[in-house]
Amino acid sequence: MFATQVAINGLLVGGLYALMALGLSLIWGVMDVINIAHGAFIMLGAYTTYWLFKAGVDPLVSLPISLGLLFLLGFLLQKYLINLVIRAELFITLLLTFGLEILIVNLARVVWTANVRRVATSYSGSSISFGELTVPLVRVVAFVIALILAGALFLLLERTRLGRAIRATSQDLLAARLTGTNVSNTYAITFGLGAGMAGAAGSLWSMLFPITPTMGSVLTLKSFVVSVIGGLGTMAGPVVGGLVLGVAENFTSAYIGPTFPNLISFALLVITLVLRPRGILGGRR
Amino acid sequence: MSANNRTWLRLGAVVIALAIAVIFPFVAKSYYLQFATDALMFAILASSWNIVGGYTGYPSFGNVVFFGLGAYTTAVLMTKAGAPFVVGLLGSGLLCMVFAVLIGLPVLRLRGHYFAIATLGVAEAMREVVINLDITEGNTGIVLPLIRNPEMFYYFMLGTLVLTLAVTFWFTRRRLGYGLVAIREDEDAAASAGVDTTRYKVIAFALSGLFAGIAGGIHAYKITFIEPGPVFSVEITVQMIVMSVFGGVGTVIGPTIGAFLLEIISELLSNYILLLHATFFGLVVILSIVFTPRGLVDILSGRRPFGLGYFLENVREHRI
Numbered sequence A: 001m002f003a004t005q006v007a008i009n010g011l012l013v014g015g016l017y018a019l020m021a022l023g024l025s026l027i028w029g030v031m032d033v034i035n036i037a038h039g040a041f042i043m044l045g046a047y048t049t050y051w052l053f054k055a056g057v058d059p060l061v062s063l064p065i066s067l068g069l070l071f072l073l074g075f076l077l078q079k080y081l082i083n084l085v086i087r088a089e090l091f092i093t094l095l096l097t098f099g100l101e102i103l104i105v106n107l108a109r110v111v112w113t114a115n116v117r118r119v120a121t122s123y124s125g126s127s128i129s130f131g132e133l134t135v136p137l138v139r140v141v142a143f144v145i146a147l148i149l150a151g152a153l154f155l156l157l158e159r160t161r162l163g164r165a166i167r168a169t170s171q172d173l174l175a176a177r178l179t180g181t182n183v184s185n186t187y188a189i190t191f192g193l194g195a196g197m198a199g200a201a202g203s204l205w206s207m208l209f210p211i212t213p214t215m216g217s218v219l220t221l222k223s224f225v226v227s228v229i230g231g232l233g234t235m236a237g238p239v240v241g242g243l244v245l246g247v248a249e250n251f252t253s254a255y256i257g258p259t260f261p262n263l264i265s266f267a268l269l270v271i272t273l274v275l276r277p278r279g280i281l282g283g284r285r
Numbered sequence B: 001m002s003a004n005n006r007t008w009l010r011l012g013a014v015v016i017a018l019a020i021a022v023i024f025p026f027v028a029k030s031y032y033l034q035f036a037t038d039a040l041m042f043a044i045l046a047s048s049w050n051i052v053g054g055y056t057g058y059p060s061f062g063n064v065v066f067f068g069l070g071a072y073t074t075a076v077l078m079t080k081a082g083a084p085f086v087v088g089l090l091g092s093g094l095l096c097m098v099f100a101v102l103i104g105l106p107v108l109r110l111r112g113h114y115f116a117i118a119t120l121g122v123a124e125a126m127r128e129v130v131i132n133l134d135i136t137e138g139n140t141g142i143v144l145p146l147i148r149n150p151e152m153f154y155y156f157m158l159g160t161l162v163l164t165l166a167v168t169f170w171f172t173r174r175r176l177g178y179g180l181v182a183i184r185e186d187e188d189a190a191a192s193a194g195v196d197t198t199r200y201k202v203i204a205f206a207l208s209g210l211f212a213g214i215a216g217g218i219h220a221y222k223i224t225f226i227e228p229g230p231v232f233s234v235e236i237t238v239q240m241i242v243m244s245v246f247g248g249v250g251t252v253i254g255p256t257i258g259a260f261l262l263e264i265i266s267e268l269l270s271n272y273i274l275l276l277h278a279t280f281f282g283l284v285v286i287l288s289i290v291f292t293p294r295g296l297v298d299i300l301s302g303r304r305p306f307g308l309g310y311f312l313e314n315v316r317e318h319r320i
Helices: A002-031 A038-054 A059-080 A090-112 A137-159 A161-171 A173-178 A183-208 A216-230 A236-255 A261-275 B003-027 B030-055 B064-080 B085-107 B112-132 B150-172 B175-185 B187-192 B197-223 B234-247 B254-272 B277-291 B296-300 B308-318
Strands: A127-130 A133-136
Touching (some): A002 A133, A002 A137, A002 A236, A038 A090, A038 A183, A059 A137, A090 B112, A090 B234, A090 B277, A161 A173, A161 A183, A173 A183, A216 A236, A216 A261, A216 B112, A236 A261, A261 B085, A261 B112, B030 B150, B030 B175, B030 B197, B030 B234, B064 B112, B064 B197, B085 B112, B112 B234, B150 B197, B234 B296, B277 B308
Antiparallel strands (some): A127 A133
């Protein structure tokens, strides 16, 4: 019974990991940029929800707002900054987004202070029980929303003209350009979508866990681990990876010790990279 | 200027720089000595990153692992085994080399982003291992014997930097250096031209580990107290890379110049605007990467005309 409970908790957090990783792996897959500032975007999303909650807006209502705001931020950053170095060596783009992360996190620390904050709604404490199993309501809600957003992103990429442009750009930059895709805009929209996913994940995160300006860096790493474990190039990859990481973390902290989950995620990362560099699902590329 | 003249000019500059560096502790106040010692440490770290990241083109995002491992090796050897400082340093260097070979064999098979993040993972995992081990005393950290001798630490750092730069200079004129650059430019082509890529990459990684490990060991004894968080901080890796890029990646002296300039800027800033210091650092990173991706050495070398056009040309080359 205990094991089932642990597994369920893991799956529920895993849904959130999946949403975070979707944003990161979308940007990575399409333009070969690893956005180190991804966690900072998640943090911004969390704070958007926090401040709106202070003003009396329910987190579930503020979620689309933080998604939209972060989309805009991502779009502008890509269009006017990251595009300037998009063809440079890979560690240049890595460093640029690292610089962004430092900038955003420290500004947040100056403006909002380093205090730990919480979004405590009226329904935060309630939970659902099945026999001996209990599941906090917000976690279930967060899980379901995460999956809905993942599904929406999937439909956008697979069924729309914009999605086709994004996929075309990711497959062959030159060919996409020759057939009339505005690559610079497509990149900006892609980056915006990735940042928007991060913002939404941040909103959900703020409902479940306390937030601080520095919460993001470990989430960037987790998103990365999830993307790698699941495999790039497919939409299902991050989802599978997220669930695997969530469950693995919960089992390690329940059976080995609460200081080990971080170790297990990096051990999983290194093992996957060495044994199955293309990830569990092994997409193209 | 003929090539011969330039060689003499460079040699002269090196001799003068060395002479100033050796005399420095006799004339400087302790605050400046402290600062110079830190700057030297970052110069070693940036130069060691440059061997694997700059020459070989493998952008390691986890090189802090050698720094931390070196710090802990010296600390453990000195406090648990009662070894003298120099033995501790040798142990740090050796262990980091061995570790670099062991970890390098699997990890150096990865390319691009995968390599970058795998090394990041190695560093993070190592920190967790150190936190969970008994011999390293976990999160409490290790207290080393106290010693008041700032000059000694300065000269140890200086010596290590000179060694690092000398070895770098030496291998760039050898088969090894050409092999590494060939791997950076096109690994498959290098392999088909007969470069033993695996061996070369591992050697580069091991050299990188050796120097960073020694710097870590000196640092541990200097600050007399180490904890897993600070010595395995990813920020240190980022600083290594930023300093290399700022000065000039894949050049012998670039990372050292970058380390000194950025340390000076960062010190001045923290004296005046402590609060916004880190924010400004982020800004410097962004600006220098967008406008001078080849580093200051590229400007100083005078190979391309300098001016507003220089920056615009850099941007034009990489944007889309």
